[in-house]
Amino acid sequence: MATPVTVAVTGAAGQIGYSLLFRLASGETFGPDRPVRLKLLDLPIPEVLRACEGVAMELSDCGFPTLLDIEVTADPNVAFDGVNWAILVGAKPRSKGMERGDLIRENGPIFTGQGRALARGAADVRAMVVGNPCNTNCLIAAANCDGVPGDRFSAMTRLDQNRAVAQLAAKAGVTNAEISHVTIWGNHSATQYPDFENARIGGQPVSSVIKDADWLQGDFIKTVQQRGAAIIAARGKSSAASAASSAIDHVMSFEAKTPAGQWFSAAVRSDGSYGVPEGLYFSFPVRSDGAGGYEIVQGLQMSDWAKGKLQATVDELISEREVVSDLLG
Numbered sequence: 001m002a003t004p005v006t007v008a009v010t011g012a013a014g015q016i017g018y019s020l021l022f023r024l025a026s027g028e029t030f031g032p033d034r035p036v037r038l039k040l041l042d043l044p045i046p047e048v049l050r051a052c053e054g055v056a057m058e059l060s061d062c063g064f065p066t067l068l069d070i071e072v073t074a075d076p077n078v079a080f081d082g083v084n085w086a087i088l089v090g091a092k093p094r095s096k097g098m099e100r101g102d103l104i105r106e107n108g109p110i111f112t113g114q115g116r117a118l119a120r121g122a123a124d125v126r127a128m129v130v131g132n133p134c135n136t137n138c139l140i141a142a143a144n145c146d147g148v149p150g151d152r153f154s155a156m157t158r159l160d161q162n163r164a165v166a167q168l169a170a171k172a173g174v175t176n177a178e179i180s181h182v183t184i185w186g187n188h189s190a191t192q193y194p195d196f197e198n199a200r201i202g203g204q205p206v207s208s209v210i211k212d213a214d215w216l217q218g219d220f221i222k223t224v225q226q227r228g229a230a231i232i233a234a235r236g237k238s239s240a241a242s243a244a245s246s247a248i249d250h251v252m253s254f255e256a257k258t259p260a261g262q263w264f265s266a267a268v269r270s271d272g273s274y275g276v277p278e279g280l281y282f283s284f285p286v287r288s289d290g291a292g293g294y295e296i297v298q299g300l301q302m303s304d305w306a307k308g309k310l311q312a313t314v315d316e317l318i319s320e321r322e323v324v325s326d327l328l329g
């Protein structure tokens with residue numbers, strides 16, 4: 001058996017937690033030979049912790065050969081002690097009529113304390129933020145996590161990538177498997193730019209297969225940008241199973257070496273690539289080396305129209321950063 005991986009999940013009593021934890025434990029994410037230790041963190045409220053205990057009981061009842069142990073705690077210092085992955089889900093979801101950015105002052109402070117707890121406990125950690133607004137929460141956590149490099153933090157835009165893949169496949173009348181090279185640029189918000197100019201369908205440029213430019217520049221982008229709100233309108237609750245599934249994709253993509261010529265989307269610390277101000281957590285095309293490192297894919301071409309979209313999401317992230325400037329350590 002390989003060295004165990006220790007994974008903390010915050011918001012473990014919540015709806016994403018319930019879809020996520022079983023797939024982390026089962027061997028699907030880290031492989032059938034990698035033992036998994038799970039740490040479940042939620043709020044210090046008796047009924048919430050009782051719900052976490054119930055989830056832990058169910059995890060135990062699955063009898064996964066890969067699951068070594070499960071700890072339930074309300075103390076971030078306990079949860080993050082010695083973790084290799086910290087999956088920061090615990091935060092309030094938006095409700096109907098809200099934008100994700102409306103949560104910023106409510107959820108932002110969660111990530112100052114969690115950033116500090118990560119700094120104390122985690123020598124070799126990768127932290128991913130799911131709780132919204134996830135790019136700026138990630139910025140807050142990283143800024144409060146002295147000693148852990150900013151490139152160990154990322155935020156999830158993989159759900160947006162997966163949504164874009166499904167929309168392109170449906171429009172082209174092909175399977176999801178034929179869609180590749182989709183990039184989400186920027187914020188996990190209604191300003192994100194789902195890039196079809198560099199995406200491919202069956203290896204061909206999207207515009208050579210989908211000849212409806214109005215749809216690509218209009219309904220396609222709007223549908224992906226607004227999909228979270230559409231799910232809330234339909235379900236009365238924000239996306240959960242699709243979010244958990246995309247979180248698994250995110251972790252697996254960082255754990256594996258990205259196949260040559262491919263990439264995936266994740267919000268990572270900008271190093272100034274594509275003119276995005278350094279330090280923002282911005283969704284880019286990313287390639288992992290499978291050994292703890294990654295690079296932002298360089299050289300993608302963009303039309304002037306696409307550059308305008310990129311700038312809009314940069315501007316939004318700059319204004320979110322201003323709103324939380326007091327939380328940045």
Ligand code: NAD
Nearest residue numbers: 011013014015016042043090091092093130131132159243
């Ligand atoms: P939920 O309300 O079902 O669960 C959230 C859980 O977090 C609750 O159990 C709550 O007690 C816990 N929590 C709150 N504050 C905490 C803290 N300080 N420490 C630990 N736990 C805490 O919500 P959900 O549907 O699971 O969604 C969680 C977050 O994920 C929301 O902010 C939602 O908007 C976001 N989300 C992001 C994406 C994405 O693509 N990035 C997708 C879906 C949802």
Ligand code: LMR
Nearest residue numbers: 094100132228229238239
């Ligand atoms: C999503 O994209 O489904 C989540 O970020 C939830 C939301 O508020 O849209």
